[in-house]
Amino acid sequence: MDYYAAVRAFLSAADTLSFSKTAQQLEIKASTVSRQIAQLEAELGIALFNRSTRGLVLTEGGTVFREHAQLSIQALDEARHITSSLNTAAQGHLRVTMPVSFGRRHVIRHLSRFLEQYPDITVDAILSDEIINLIDSGIDLAVRIGALPDSQLMARKLAEHRRIVCASPAYIAKHGAPARPEDLASHEALRFALATDDKWLLVPKTAKGAVRGEVTVRLHGRLRANDTEAILDLAIAGSGVALLPNWSVNQALQAGELVHLLEDWQVQAGRTPGGVWAVYPPKKTVSSKVRAFVDFYAGIFSTPGYWSA
Structure with missing residues (x-):
């Protein structure tokens, strides 16, 4: 017995309550549907349908089997689809x-x-x-x-x-570089206008790369912008100290346009990584x-x- 085909035939018959309609749906003979369900009943040792001249009626056993078989067939179909899709050309x-x-x-x-x-x-x-x-x-x-x-x-x-505290060589020459996080409070900070507050959270790195303790610094400065590129340009121009993502600032660091400050500290704009x-x-x-x-x-x-x- 093809158990998978027999269960599909049963589920279709449970929906249509007709072997002939099931045969039409599955494009097989009605006698094949009848044989598959008879084999399934023999395998389970229980009648799935009560048969009469009026048609089919699910038995209690048929109702229980249908409920669980639907979930199993759906899971199997999904597994087949997911697996076969791995070999499908992306389009x-x-x-x-x-x-x-x-x-x-x-x-x-x-x-x-x-x-x-x-x-x-x-x-x-x-x-x-x-x-x-x-x-x-x-x-x-x-x-x-x-x-x-x-x-x-x-x-x-x-x-x-990751974010990096940085400033231009010209800014550092004029205002000095912060030696510790608390020094940032006295510098011109280039702040992100959409941030919920004007604070940076700094955590010291250990020699092994782990972090412990933290310092929260409230920022001051006359310039805010709602765009990362704008803050980057302002920092390069010497307008203040900026906290910028590594994906935006690395080229400027390599070109010497900006200097990485407080390198021994891990910096973020909030507590959620x-x-x-x-x-x-x-x-x-x-x-x-x-x-x-x-x-x-x-x-x-x-x-x-x-x-x-």
């Missing part, structure tokens, strides 16, 4: 949103290579610093930076999100195009030395 139209600065620096620059690798995918790249509702906007995927709020969305971390995330609506099976994009950029961002390149 389709992908709509992805990302923060403007990060998107320009670290997504758009690699997009041509992604399209070369996946010729059957087309992409809408939507650069916006607004948090777009993915489901309402028909967005397949979002790249988001920082700490993720609780939501029903699925997420995969693509990279760590951040990251670079791929976020997408919850589905039983992640589409091949979304999985391809996430795997591609996770591979790039995990390349040794990428964030200091």
Whole structure:
């Protein structure tokens, strides 16, 4: 007996209460349906249907078996679909949103290579610093930076999100470099206008890389901006001390336009650790195009030395 086929025939018959209609649905003979269900009943040792001239009626045993068999068949179908999709060529139209600065620096620059690798995918790249509702906007995927709020969305971390205290050589020559976190309170801090407060949290690093203790510094300064690139430009221009993500500041550090300050301290803008995330609506099976994009950029961002390149 083909147990899988027999259970499918039973479930169809339980819905239609007719062997002939089941045969039409499954495109097999009614006699085959009757034989499969008879074999299933013999295997289970219980009648699944009461048969009469009026048709079929589920027995108590049939009702119980139907309830559990539906769940099992659904799980098996899903397992087959997920497994077979692993061998399906990534294709389709992908709509992805990302923060403007990060998107320009670290997504758009690699997009041509992604399209070369996946010729059957087309992409809408939507650069916006607004948090777009993915489901309402028909967005397949979002790249988001920082700490993720609780939501029903699925997420995969693509990279760590580290911040660096820095200032230009000209600023340091004029105002000096802070020797300890508390010194930041007397400096011109370039603050992010959308932050919930004007505080930085600093934790000292040990020789082994672990951290312990912390210092919270309240910031002062006359300049605020709501854009990472704007704060970077202001810092390079010598307007103050900035807390910038490593993904935006490394080139300026290597070029000598900025100097890394308080290197023995790990710095963050809040208590919740951040990251670079791929976020997408919850589905039983992640589409091949979304999985391809996430795997591609996770591979790039995990390349040794990428964030200091």
